[in-house]
Amino acid sequence: MAAALAVSIGVALAMYWATADVFDRTVRQSATEMSASLADGTFNAMYQIMRQGWTRAQLNEFLHTIRSQGGADGAKIELYRGSKVIELFGPITQPDADSQVLSVFATGQTISQMHQGVIRYDRPLIAEAQCLHCHTNATAGNVLGVLSIAQPVVALTQKAHQDLFNRLLVIMPIPLLAALLIALLLGDRMGRSLKRLKSAISRVERVEDLAHIRFSDAHTGFSELDDVLVEVDTLTDKLRNLAVDRNLLEFEIRLLERFVITSDVVRDWRRYVRDLLREINTVLPIHGVFIAFAVGDRPPGVELFWFDATDENVAATVSFRVQQQVSETLGVAAAALVPRQHAIEPSHRPVLTNARELEIRTKVLTMDTPPMRGVVGLILPFEHDQSAVARLVIESILSTMLNVVGSVRAIEKHTEDLEFYATRDPLTQLYNQRMFWSLLDYEVGRAKRHDYEFSLLVIDMDNFKTINDSYGHAFGDLFLHQVAEQIQDSMRAGDMVARYGGDEFTAILPEAGETEARMVADRLLSRLRKLALKTPEGQTVRASLSIGIAIGPRHATTARGLFAIADNQMYRAKNAGKNQYALPSPEDSFDPVSPLVLDEQALVDTLINEPPALCYQSIFATQDALTESGPELLLQRVAIELFARVHIEGRWHLAHEFASQIERRGQMETFDRSVITALLQSVAVQQCERLLFVRISPRTIRAPNFLERIAQSADQAGIARNRLVLELNERESLADLTMLDRFIESLHGYGFKFAIENASSGHWIFQHLRRYAVDYIKIDAEWLSHHDRVARDRAFVDSLLGLARALSVVVIATQIQTPLHLAAARSAGIAWVQGDFLAETAPMSAAPVPSV
Known part of the structure; x- marks a missing residue:
């Protein structure tokens, strides 16, 4: 009501201000027009007198007359003579010209301004043709004088304001009383609606209580307000589906925490389920849960946990329904799925006596590794109008139980597999x-x-x-x-x-x-x-x-x-x-025999305390592998292959004997780089002008900056980069073809050469030759010596050698141990050979490597 009264007063004041403003402007406009009329009349009277010719006495009388007109509140007239008139007729008594008068003399334009409640109207007296008879020193258009009229308007506006105020004082109570009545009517109707809304809101304690807020039947007398209340109903329906009770939100947070699978959960997941069932019932009435998982080849087991007490009929009916549900999900005969029932301590709720009042919600999990199918279900009270939030909470409960219990069962299976494969070979199932x-x-x-x-x-x-x-x-x-x-x-x-x-x-x-x-x-x-x-x-x-x-x-x-x-x-x-x-004969002596299995700690200690020693084996080229006879065979050393070895437990071990231990420790790249760096710094290698073959691990190609560091070491040692040939085993190179692509491209970019070791007749060697710029391939002579026995292998060997010649790839026969191996390599047209039959592995420290 106070607001309505204040609005009414405000409207009245605004009306008064607007009316007064309009009246002020009208008064000023009227005063200006009156001043213009007065100026015209004065000028015309003065002009008539001047045409008849007048004396100075007549002039002074005229000036006195116009100056004395108007009275205290009337207009005041003043005449200002210009310089040309003064020049001919002399000066007259006049006030000093102010800036406005001077501006009229200068521009020849009439100026009208209001200042301090007085309207000043200054009009120029401009010489015309007929004026020049008397004003001989002037020309037409010159300003001969200024007629200034000052018209006070303060008293007039004050009187008008007083009259307006008196009239408004009589009219004002009418709209105020009308506004008061309207305010009372609106206040009563809106108050009743707001009281109803406030009462409904006060009863809201949970999201579900929003269902009791309904205003579709409200009639306030205002259609707009009725529409607003209907929209409030729509808003509460949306909030009911979107909002979450604080206790539900806190429960969801606790539910997320239960996603953490601890060792206690793995050891006793049934206790986890019982504890979760108790916690669920703090926010939702859940009568029970069941869980069934089929892992691998094991028959599934069904576990049924009751939170509430049930009579025998309900327990039997629900058990049967669970059996059917699990049977359909897992594809197992229902007769083999009798649930194992667990009862939690009494819930102090009524005993369940009607199975028709219960419904089952389930969720299914399927995994490929390990092979597993599972289903979890909640036993709920049947509800026709369940909110979307409640349905989401039920889904989250099912997801949590499914994922946690499923993960636990998967962990159990993985643990059993780990225990098995920790002692077993995956391929043969024998002990490892x-x-x-x-x-x-x-x-x-x-x-x-x-x-x-x-x-x-x-x-x-x-x-x-x-x-x-x-x-x-x-x-x-x-x-x-x-x-x-x-x-x-x-x-x-x-x-x-x-x-x-x-x-x-x-x-x-x-x-x-x-x-x-x-x-x-x-x-x-x-x-x-x-x-x-x-x-x-x-x-x-x-x-x-x-x-x-x-x-x-x-x-x-x-x-x-x-x-x-x-x-x-x-x-x-x-x-x-x-x-x-x-088996040993009685005459055999075994004292010098050393174990062939390396102790890993001994290996680590050795590599830490001393760098690996280097040894080499020469690679030879025959002058003409196809035509030379054995006795006339002339070998020329064209390259050497470098090996690393360590001295452990009384004997020397080559790198391939302990490479797996180094790889397990993630130190293969460091080992390869240290071996190649030591090789490049070797005086014997620097004196040798032949190619240098070094085998690297496939793990090394993944190491960043490996090639860059090797290139720096070669440059520092003064060894041409194109002398260094990096070897990869064919089978090991298949691990990551994309990485191998980048490595070989970078390898050639640094100027090194690339070799594939232990090439076979499989299709991958052909893929390598097609895909990469291969400089050398190495073939085991043992395989060459047997390929004649199988037509398929012979065809592969002939194709491989022909493709290598076409691509300018050098083929090297390795593991030449016998004359038969050498003959097989020569008969295949392979000119480069390597093996103990030609030159055994020798230590780099024994003597400088001869260049020929």
């Missing part, structure tokens, strides 16, 4: 090398305690590399798996078989002396002679084994010593013609 050493150490100690002998077999496949390279790695893996099965089937109950690495196996025969070991070895060789596999091309492939036998503790009292002897005997069987076994 790590488990082999544990078993061997245990058997050595057990034999000492119980004073009995046992046997160790080291088993190596003959010519497996040829099979792998000829028919591909997939067939090679299949062949390995079949051989592993034959080895396992040849053993006695209780014997322990392991895959040591690659195509090498071991077998521990507890409480088995020499006689039993020979029987097992004979049985194994016999079974392998019968093994034959068909290749994808339909060819039959066979394999044989070389077996080394050592008897503990007769031949050695330590696990590593015993392994070294068995490994030595395996090579002895291989050198004797393969497909047989060997």
Whole structure:
């Protein structure tokens, strides 16, 4: 009401101000027009007198007359004579001309201004043609004088304002009373509506209470206000679907915290579910949950957790519905899915007696690794009008339980797999090398305690590399798996078989002396002679084994010593013609034999304390590999291949024997760079003018700045970059072809050369030759010496050599160990050769490398 009154007064004042302003402007305009009329009349009277000719006395009388007109509040008239009139007729009594009068003399324009309640109207008296008869010194258009009229308007406006105010004082109460009545009417109607709105808002404690705010039936008498209240209904409906109660929000935050899977959750996920069910019921009524997961080949188990007490009928009915739901989801017969029921402490809510009042909400999880399908469900009270927020909370609960329990079950499966594969080889399912050493150490100690002998077999496949390279790695893996099965089937109950690495196996025969070991070895060789596999091309492939036998503790009292002897005997069987076994004779001495397995800590200590030593093997070129006879063969040294070796546990070890340990520690790039830097700084290498071949690890190509640092080392040593040839094993180069692309491009950009080592007949070598700028490829002479036996391999070799010649790629035959190997390389047209038959590996420190 006060606001309405204030508005009314404000409107009245505004009307008064507007009316007064209009009246003031009208008065000023009227005064100006009156001044103009007065000026015209005065000038006309003066002109009439001047035409008749007048004396100075008449002039003074005229001036006195016009100056005395107007009175105190009337207009005042003043005449100002100009300089040309003064020049002819002399001056008259007149006030000093102010700036406005002077401006009229200067411009010849009439000026009208209001100042301090007085309107000044100054008009110029301009000479016309008829005036020049008297004013002989003037010309037409000259200003002869100024007639100035000052018209006061203050008294007039004050009187008008007073009259206006008196009239408004009579009229003003009418709109004020009208405004007051309207305000009272609006206030009553709006007050009742606002009171209803305030009452509804005061009852809102939760988001669900917004459903009670309804104004669609409100009638305030104002259609606009009714529309606003209807929109309030729409707003509350939207808020109901969007807003979240504080307790629900806090619960969601706690739910997010439960995504953290701790060791306690992994150990007892059922307790996690029970605790979560209690917490859920602080915000939503959930009667129970069920969980079912099928992991791998295991049959699924169903767990049903009740928060509320139920009678037997409800428990049986819900159990049946859960069985059907899980059966449909997991594709398992319902009869095999009887839920295991868990009851939490009483909830103090009524016992559930009607299964029709319950509904089940579920969510399904499917994983490929590990293979797993699961379903979780909530048992809820049936509701027809459930809010969107409640539905979202239920979905988040299901997601949390599904992800957490699913992750726990996956962790359990992964843990079991890790425990299995920590001791098993993934391909053959035999024990792995790590488990082999544990078993061997245990058997050595057990034999000492119980004073009995046992046997160790080291088993190596003959010519497996040829099979792998000829028919591909997939067939090679299949062949390995079949051989592993034959080895396992040849053993006695209780014997322990392991895959040591690659195509090498071991077998521990507890409480088995020499006689039993020979029987097992004979049985194994016999079974392998019968093994034959068909290749994808339909060819039959066979394999044989070389077996080394050592008897503990007769031949050695330590696990590593015993392994070294068995490994030595395996090579002895291989050198004797393969497909047989060997064991030490009574005359053999084993004192000088050193373990062939490196101690990793000893390796690390050695590499920290002293840099690796360098050794080399020469690479030769024949003058004419196709025409020269053996006795006339002339070899020319064209390159050397550099090797790193370390002295550990009494013997020298080449880099390939410990590369895996270095790679596991992530130090391969550092090792490769240190070896190449030491090579480039070697005086013997600097004196040699031939090519320098160095093998690097595939991990090294990922190292940033590796090539840049090698280039700097070569420049500092004064060795031309194009003498350094970096080698990569063909199989190892397949790990990351995109990275290899960038590496080879950078390698040639720095001026180095590139070689592929251990090239095979597989299609990847052809891909490399097509894709990359390869300078050299190395082929194992053992493979060359056997390729004539298989037409497919012969075709691949001929194609590879022809492609290499077309691309100007130099082919090098490596591992030349016998005259047969050399003859095979020469017959294939390979001019560059390398191997112990031509020159053994020698230390760089022994003597400078000869250039020829």
